[in-house]
Amino acid sequence: MESELPDIYCPFTQRSNPHVEHTREHLGAWTRRTGLIHRESARQRFQQADFAAFVGMVHPTANSEHLDLAADWFVWLFLVDDQLDDGHLGRSPERVRDVVERMRSVVGSTNAGPRPEADAPAALVALADLWERTIPRASPHWRARFSWHLMTYLTTATGWEAGNRAEGVVPSEATYIAKRRHTGAIHVCMDLIEIVAGVEAPESVHNDARFITALEASCNVVCWANDVYSYEKEQVLGEIHNLVHLVRHHRGYGKHQALEHVCAEIATETRRFLTAEAELLGLYPELAGLLVPYLDGMRSWMRGNLDWSRQTPRYNPADVSQYAEPGAYLEESVLGVAAGNTGLHAGDGR
Numbered sequence: 001m002e003s004e005l006p007d008i009y010c011p012f013t014q015r016s017n018p019h020v021e022h023t024r025e026h027l028g029a030w031t032r033r034t035g036l037i038h039r040e041s042a043r044q045r046f047q048q049a050d051f052a053a054f055v056g057m058v059h060p061t062a063n064s065e066h067l068d069l070a071a072d073w074f075v076w077l078f079l080v081d082d083q084l085d086d087g088h089l090g091r092s093p094e095r096v097r098d099v100v101e102r103m104r105s106v107v108g109s110t111n112a113g114p115r116p117e118a119d120a121p122a123a124l125v126a127l128a129d130l131w132e133r134t135i136p137r138a139s140p141h142w143r144a145r146f147s148w149h150l151m152t153y154l155t156t157a158t159g160w161e162a163g164n165r166a167e168g169v170v171p172s173e174a175t176y177i178a179k180r181r182h183t184g185a186i187h188v189c190m191d192l193i194e195i196v197a198g199v200e201a202p203e204s205v206h207n208d209a210r211f212i213t214a215l216e217a218s219c220n221v222v223c224w225a226n227d228v229y230s231y232e233k234e235q236v237l238g239e240i241h242n243l244v245h246l247v248r249h250h251r252g253y254g255k256h257q258a259l260e261h262v263c264a265e266i267a268t269e270t271r272r273f274l275t276a277e278a279e280l281l282g283l284y285p286e287l288a289g290l291l292v293p294y295l296d297g298m299r300s301w302m303r304g305n306l307d308w309s310r311q312t313p314r315y316n317p318a319d320v321s322q323y324a325e326p327g328a329y330l331e332e333s334v335l336g337v338a339a340g341n342t343g344l345h346a347g348d349g350r
Helices: 020-033 040-049 051-059 064-086 097-106 122-137 140-167 173-184 186-197 209-237 243-251 253-281 285-311
Strands: none
Touching: 020 051, 020 064, 040 051, 040 064, 051 064, 051 285, 064 122, 064 140, 064 186, 097 122, 097 140, 097 253, 140 173, 173 186, 173 209, 173 243, 186 209, 186 285, 209 243, 209 253, 209 285, 243 253, 253 285
16 A cells, blocks of 8 residues: 555654564563453454554664553553454443543552452553553653543543444544544653653643644644555545545545645644744753653654554555454453444544
8 A cells, every 4th residue: 555655754764672572572471461462363463563663663762661661551552442443332432431430540540559450351450550660750740641641532532433433423624633633642652752761841841832833743743644554444444533534525535635635734744843843942952851852752753653654564455354353353351341343443543
């Protein structure tokens, strides 16, 4: 499919982390220990995606410990997302409401709470482990912001997206763009830059208009590039939550015109990021020690997401059969709710 796509403007250097192989081994052990992956079919699909390579592209300068932690968060998000997107849970928000509230109690705590009970859903067990390993590195402001972003992702995916599917609602482009940064959990991932880079941006930075612009633009680039690469797969499976699809639906564009339009918008957002980045660094030279690694993390996200999307079989429309029977790879123990294989649909591309 890549040869058919318009070029996506990305002026950032391609990089990878030297600790990827260690993280690959760590992920295999961690997903077994937390119970996120049991069956061989699910394990094969997980290994094919190669999330260790993804996190290595996104965090090329992280040390081994931080890379492992970021990779665990990535995998948790992807596997929960599969549960909500690829089975009928994505049309039944009431069926996952309880486990979502239990997740809220985990990330709402200021320290590591009691371990989940033995029969708790694997996603809850894994989340408790992640939270316990993450919060020692985090300020109260970071914990509050991260928790809000994580819960907004979960409630938007289980509420807004699921409601649209159930009711046949096609969102406007503007509404979708605003929601997409949450359904893709990209704010959650961008928050992790502070943990991985070992920096703490004060609230004054997070509230600065230029920082907000840089963050929003980089999030849009990641999400929309994902929509471009997952478009063919999602068309086969009838998913409406994709910017290319919505551009075609609302503007009446053909496929190639819609792809070119979205790629042009990605270029615009990339340039918007570069302008905001230059303004930030020029205005706050005394904060370069935290702004440079933070902004570099945004750059790496835009570059790494594009590189991984080009190589992972996860978005290969020629292999769409891997998504046609979610019962073959969805683990019911992840959310503790039978995901089933009825009412099938694709997700938001992740």
